[in-house]
Amino acid sequence: MELTPAQQLAMHKSMVRIRLFEEAAGKLMETGQMPGFLHLYVGQEAVAVGVCEALRVDDYITSTHRGHGHLVAKGGDLAKMMAELMGKATGYCGGKGGSMHINDLSLGMLGANGIVGAGVPIAVGAGFRNKYLGSDQVAVAFFGDASTNIGAFHEAANMACALHLPVVFVCEHNMYGEYTPTEKAMAIADVVDRAAGYGMPGVIVDGMDVLAVHEATLEAVARARRGEGPALVEAKTYRFYNHHGIQTLGVKYRPDAEVIAWKERDPIFTFEDRLVEGGVASRDQIEEQWAQVRADIAAAIEFAENSPYPEPSALLAGVYTAGGAK
């Protein structure tokens, strides 16, 4: 598909936003300024951006415990994200959700999720809503390869197909379920081999190539909008950091050489080479994008650091919604 230079630069910038946001968050965690768990999305940027660039603002997505990238790609506010990660009142969840529950309902981002696979049935519910209302909005479920071994995934995939709902299943196959290689967790190598079992098409796409992800998702989304039902896109990708935290090399469960080989296929740098070779952008323009994002991240950190923690009264607020339709 023809992407304008402006669109391609926007995709580049979105990937850079994810990269720098995550690296900044990693540093803040390392220095003790950020509480809790941190599952960094670095390495997988092409998937979130390639997919979300194929979506409208009113399309829904559900995410995973590794969800910052999805929110950034859907247009999330870096300052509110950073504040949430620091547990501040100005954060997306008022400091009550943190990294694993970050969301923006106004952008159709129905939440990261701390339970592996649990977002998938929720995306099916959003897809049901779209069909129920006769809308052409779609719902995209992001999930990892390990999620497809969970019952919730199976139930949701089957139900979406049985009810013929506008849901696109995007599997980020990053080769590991936490610290266990996928090959120890399933006897098949490709999640798409499961798609036919539900009666939907499934395709493998290079998850390190933002344009490839985008093009495949565009078609899957177009089918869903036309009422042709669900499809599964499996993006082969890799997380550069550890399951949790900021370690890259020297972990016991995956060889350093493998990490280094995948880093050579860095989705941002390879895309930059293509932008330059294709005459879409100059190195200066690319550098300018990085500079802009660096400034945005610095501003986000400053905002978060200067924000207050929630008042004690916030503890019990928001458990229930007051009133109702009556």
Place this chain on the structure above:
Amino acid sequence: MSDRTLTYGQAFSEAIRLEMEADPNVFIAGEDVGAHGGVFHTFDGVQSEFGERRAVDTPISEQAIIGLGVGAAVTGLRPIVDLMFMDFSLVAADQIVNQAAKLKYMFGGEAKLPMVITTHGGAGLSAAAQHSQSLEALFCHIPGLQVVFPSNAYDVKGLMASAILEDNPVLFVLHKRMLGLKGPVPEGRYTVPLGQAMVTREGSDVTVVSWGRTHNEALAAAETLAGEGVQVEVIDLRTLSPLDTATVVASVKKTNRVVVAHEAVRFGGFGAEVAAQIQEEAFDYLDAPVGRVGAPFSPVPFTPALENLYVPDAARIAESVRAALARPLLG
């Protein structure tokens, strides 16, 4: 009150049909709720009136059924999702407990989840250990959920209407032994507010707090005890979460003795919470320990010979009341 009578089950489907008529965003989804009208026929007539779009037969996939409800509710619809047997709620526990109940809070209060999870609980049909449980205590323990367990047709319709109109997830439990129980039910829409217990029989000597089918056993026990000269005040909690502690405490302050009776296993049952609330709020008014009646610490047996022993009845409630009354006043 109306002259018209409906069964407990009919009152339920009437509430759904009236609310679906009033709000196009209300729909039902679950196993067999469409064409068949539900395995207990509690959804009879919904699909014939509203069509397949709004009365959706789903696969047997409890997690996905609740997930469908969560996703649809958070994006603006008002789903009623059915789990058939209360025991099956455990299959969907993640979606109920970790998703539906917590989404709003985790999202900083932004999300709204107007959804009703309906299910059929209770023993008495020789349905054995996986189709007979009363698991309300599990869900009362979860912040973010509301739990309703009505005892009669009038309340079923009014409480269900409230549950549908409510902007929070509600677990609505029907007792499967009471589905055919008839009672007066007015035509047209009305609501019984959530979170309000009801004094269903006034008395001065002792209070029995109960809900669901056991509440009706409590009324029978009260009748028996009246013959013995004991005036029992009976309270139907109707909604377990949020708990109407005030109504219970006011009654206890009047009667000074209280028994909590429910069908669920006594150990760790919701009666323990009610008893604890009473001693916190009305300790100085108590003339006897709070009595508790519940099922023994065992799975529900299959054979009627044992199931009848298992399920607490009016006789056991009366026995517990007598024990509370037998306790002499100190000092």
Place this chain on the structure above:
Amino acid sequence: MGSVGIIVNPWAGKDVRRLHAPVGHTPDTAKIGIVRRVILGALDVGAERVHVARDVGRIAERAAKAIDRAVLVDGPGTGSALDTRRAAAQMAELGCAAVAVLGGDGTSRDVTMGWRDAPIIPISTGTNNVFPGFVDGSSAGTAAGLVASGAVALADAGRRAKLLTADIALPGGDRIQDIALVDMALIAEQGTGARAVVRSDLIRLVVAALAVPASTGLSAIAGRTSPVAADEEGGVVVRLGGEGRRVRVPIVPGSFDVLPIASIDRLADGGSITVEGPGVLAYDGERDRVLPAGSTATITVARTGPFVIDVARTLRAAADHHLFDVAPGDSTAATRTEAHHGH
């Protein structure tokens, strides 16, 4: 006695075409079955050893399980075409007499890039392929084994394929050489995207070494206007556009487009044509090489491709020479070579 090689593209039959067209999915179970049948077929007729290249889909590993004389060959495991090219080079070093290649047109091309003279049996596991056919795994294994054991001479088993070569001159002076086995096409796009060519309105020119009427894709454009078979020399150049002749061509399986044909020119053996950027060059149906403005690509067709073993022809030769017969009194011949080999 020689050995047989097997190279599998694990992701063939799983690409983005499944979203555009009514085509099925080729699951690993199907590919594992083919590889295992190739191994068993080759060993049955006397191949000494079967080298199976490891792939990121673990198809080789699963297919070769518990077969003693099936040996896994380690590779870089990048999940890209590099794995196939490297595996082909390793098969050359191992001295494989025949190599079964499972995948699509692009897979055979990648093997050729790794080993220009590879003696291959291309087996289609993908969608709308022209170069590989749908071949039964057992028969392919038997053909490979017959060649490897020397029972059928390579010269009697098939012939060398044609090759398209693109010599690219970039504006900065850099030069690149690419190859294809079926067709090269100039596409008016900026990038390679999800690789498959699905928009017929952006195709500007097709150079086909194999112009097959009974096919789907770019080759069919030439095939339906000026067919060129595998055993004919040279190729054909079709330019698209203009207001003249229009033809119906399936570009994507199940979709029949009407394409304007500006010109058709035969290309003699060894002949060439030069195209200019900007655009993207698609090789064997997949967008591959971005051709910036100011660059040129000179495309040549010649019979310099890999050696293709024709399964039917090889087995026919073996049958004619009674090579499947068991010698009278050969008590060592088992009544059945077990599919569940090994221990």
